[in-house]
Amino acid sequence: MCGVASSVHLYQTQGMQAGADLLVWSALDSAAPEVPARFFGGYAAALWPLRGYATQRDVLWGFTRPSQYTKVRSTQEIDPFAVQRSPYLVMYPFVKTTDWYLKSREERQEMMGAHIKVGKQYPDITQLLLYSFGVQDQEFVVVYETTDLLRFSSLVSDLRGTEARRYTQRDYPLYTGIFQPDTQALDAWLGPPPRTCRHSSAPRADKRSTRRPSGSCVRRDGICRSIARFALGTPSLRSVRCPPSPRR
Numbered sequence: 001m002c003g004v005a006s007s008v009h010l011y012q013t014q015g016m017q018a019g020a021d022l023l024v025w026s027a028l029d030s031a032a033p034e035v036p037a038r039f040f041g042g043y044a045a046a047l048w049p050l051r052g053y054a055t056q057r058d059v060l061w062g063f064t065r066p067s068q069y070t071k072v073r074s075t076q077e078i079d080p081f082a083v084q085r086s087p088y089l090v091m092y093p094f095v096k097t098t099d100w101y102l103k104s105r106e107e108r109q110e111m112m113g114a115h116i117k118v119g120k121q122y123p124d125i126t127q128l129l130l131y132s133f134g135v136q137d138q139e140f141v142v143v144y145e146t147t148d149l150l151r152f153s154s155l156v157s158d159l160r161g162t163e164a165r166r167y168t169q170r171d172y173p174l175y176t177g178i179f180q181p182d183t184q185a186l187d188a189w190l191g192p193p194p195r196t197c198r199h200s201s202a203p204r205a206d207k208r209s210t211r212r213p214s215g216s217c218v219r220r221d222g223i224c225r226s227i228a229r230f231a232l233g234t235p236s237l238r239s240v241r242c243p244p245s246p247r248r
Helices: 034-049 098-102 105-120 149-158 163-167 183-190
Strands: 007-012 021-030 054-063 089-095 126-133 141-144 168-170 175-180 226-235
Touching: 007 149, 007 183, 021 034, 034 226, 054 126, 098 149, 105 149, 105 163, 141 149, 141 226, 163 168, 175 183
Parallel strands: none
Antiparallel strands: 007 021, 007 175, 021 226, 054 226, 089 141, 089 168, 089 175, 126 141
């Protein structure tokens, strides 16, 4: 993946969600129209050797662009190309109702102003909004980085009380991940493969070894028009047979 994207980050989701162990966040500058085709072609080629070892559960992606509701770029905007990452990542697809888009620009601006005001009360929580209109089922992908999940939960609770909430059609499934700076950090929770005895009644796991993306390569770049992609995967586990018990 490091040869395909400008930035690749890994997150543990195992234990925090059912059905997936690892979240891969990749991003690159997409100033040229042929970049998405080149990126997804490269991604498919990079993933192909791993198809026997990992199952892709979900994919969310979109483009960044300046907000129509603010005149200047927010200081709370996530830079996906930054080397340093917050401990926690929260992301989800987002869809507005039809009534929202039929509102006048002034009405939407007023409601979003109140929404943004709440967010500014949590300056330590950063956000990135991806636009997915016409390229995926959702309209947006919403991404947050935080150092404190309890504080993030308070932010979300406060946002529920804004008028704009009335026009939310869908904002799930929600994924929460713990940043893994390298594959050594992944080993801390993936650990060695489990031992499965031949006489055990437990279901046998896949014998093939787990292979995971390695490292993190980052290139600093402008993000006025960039593409970010999130993929959730579940690596399979290899089994190790116990040696036969000695006869007595």
